[in-house]
Every structure is written in structure tokens, then in C-alpha cells.
Amino acid sequence: MIELKDISKSYNYNKSNETVALHSVNLKIDKGEMVAVVGPSGAGKSTLLHVIGALCTIQSGSYTFDGEDVSAMSENKRSRFRNEKIGIVMQNFALVEEYTVADNVAIPLYFRKGVKNRRQLVADAMQKTGIYDLKNKYAYQLSGGEKQRCAISRCLCQNPQVILADEPTGQLDSANAANIMDIFERLNNEGMTVIVVTHDENVANRCKRIVHIKDGQVLSDVVR
Numbered sequence: 001m002i003e004l005k006d007i008s009k010s011y012n013y014n015k016s017n018e019t020v021a022l023h024s025v026n027l028k029i030d031k032g033e034m035v036a037v038v039g040p041s042g043a044g045k046s047t048l049l050h051v052i053g054a055l056c057t058i059q060s061g062s063y064t065f066d067g068e069d070v071s072a073m074s075e076n077k078r079s080r081f082r083n084e085k086i087g088i089v090m091q092n093f094a095l096v097e098e099y100t101v102a103d104n105v106a107i108p109l110y111f112r113k114g115v116k117n118r119r120q121l122v123a124d125a126m127q128k129t130g131i132y133d134l135k136n137k138y139a140y141q142l143s144g145g146e147k148q149r150c151a152i153s154r155c156l157c158q159n160p161q162v163i164l165a166d167e168p169t170g171q172l173d174s175a176n177a178a179n180i181m182d183i184f185e186r187l188n189n190e191g192m193t194v195i196v197v198t199h200d201e202n203v204a205n206r207c208k209r210i211v212h213i214k215d216g217q218v219l220s221d222v223v224r
Contacts (some may be wrong), residue, residue, distance in 0.1 A: 002027075003027075004062075008020070008025070008059045022217075023032040023067050033194075054073070054086065086163075095169075099138065102135040104139055129150075131149045145179060170200075174202075185206060208223070
């Protein structure tokens with residue numbers, strides 16, 4: 001499904017200051033896997049997620065998704081790819097605080113043409129994360145755990161093939177973190193591919209495969 005070959009990514013802050021985020025990374029993730037990406041701060045975890053989510057370009061190597069060369073896509077095509085294939089969950093939730101839960105969940109659908117059953121898609125997504133009863137609340141009224149479930153619902157209404165979660169429990173207490181991982185685990189059991197970047201050993205241990213990276217390189221790749 002996902003195949004990265006010799007991926008390298010650097011950031012140039014000025015002519016004399018280049019930071020290498022990823023160096024010759026090779027990684028293959030099959031459909032239906034649940035993978036944790038772990039490593040110290042600055043290891044390249046988030047950059048790896050951004051590459052998979054087509055949120056950034058690469059300097060060298062190739063990235064294919066179901067045989068399609070994502071690394072060769074134009075920016076417009078990458079945008080469509082993200083909207084149709086990838087759901088992204090961020091640590092800070094990335095909600096519009098003045099929108100209701102239902103309006104936040106619906107946001108990705110406004111970037112798709114010809115969506116006729118928007119209300120049903122939004123309702124179904126909220127049902128899957130247990131926040132349907134909160135649909136008319138504003139985002140600023142929600143707890144941290146509720147905000148993250150809203151963010152996951154926003155992904156689900158896109159019907160993505162892959163969910164990418166960047167430190168999705170980083171702002172949550174242990175009980176809410178466990179609830180969020182319950183949702184990811186259930187979605188994975190239903191066939192969804194889930195990739196989680198985390199510093200939390202408890203979160204990583206909920207995944208079926210753990211990829212450890214450091215200094216932009218894969219150190220280990222263990223199926224549990």
C-alpha cells in the first residue's frame with residue numbers, strides 16, 4: 001500500500017544551515033496495519049508522517065501509494081490525494097473553535113465536488129466516535145478528549161484509506177488517551193490503516209508494529 005524508497009528530506013533555514021530530517025528511509029506499510037512510529041524529539045517522526053500525508057515534498061527517493069507515485073504529483077494533485085485518501089489527526093486537534101462539532105467534522109467535505117449526502121456522512125462519523133450527542137456544541141466548549149474525538153470524526157467523514165495521527169494523545173490524560181486508542185484500535189480491526197507518531201510507550205504498545213527512528217533513520221522495525 002505505502003512504500004517509501006530511499007527517502008531523504010532536509011530543511012534549509014538559510015544557506016549555511018541545513019537540517020536533515022530524514023536520510024535514506026525505506027519503509028513499507030501494508031493495508032490494514034496499525035503502526036507506531038517512535039523516537040526522541042527531532043528524530044524525524046513528524047516529517048515522516050508529513051511525507052506519507054503528502055504534506056511536504058522530498059529531496060530524493062520515491063513514495064508510492066497503491067502503486068501511484070505520490071512523490072511525482074503536482075501540488076494540486078497532492079491536495080486531492082490528501083482529501084481523498086488520507087485522514088490526519090493532530091496533537092492540537094486543529095479545530096475551528098467557533099464552529100460546532102458537526103461543522104468541524106464537515107470541513108473536508110466542502111473541498112469535494114458532488115457530495116450529496118454530507119449530513120449523513122457527518123452523522124455517521126460522529127456516531128463512530130461517540131460524539132453525536134455533542135453535534136451542536138461549539139468546539140471551545142469541549143474537553144480535550146472530546147476535541148480529539150471530533151478531530152477523528154472529521155477524518156472519518158472523508159472515508160480515508162489511512163489515518164495518520166501525530167501525537168494524538170499528547171494533550172490528554174491517561175484515561176482519555178486510552179479511549180482514543182480504543183477508537184483507533186476499533187477502526188483498525190475494521191480494516192483501516194492507522195499510523196501513530198508517539199512518545200508514549202503505552203500508546204506504542206497498543207499498536208501491532210513499532211518503527212523506531214533516530215536522526216532521520218529507521219533503527220528498528222518490529223511486528224509484535
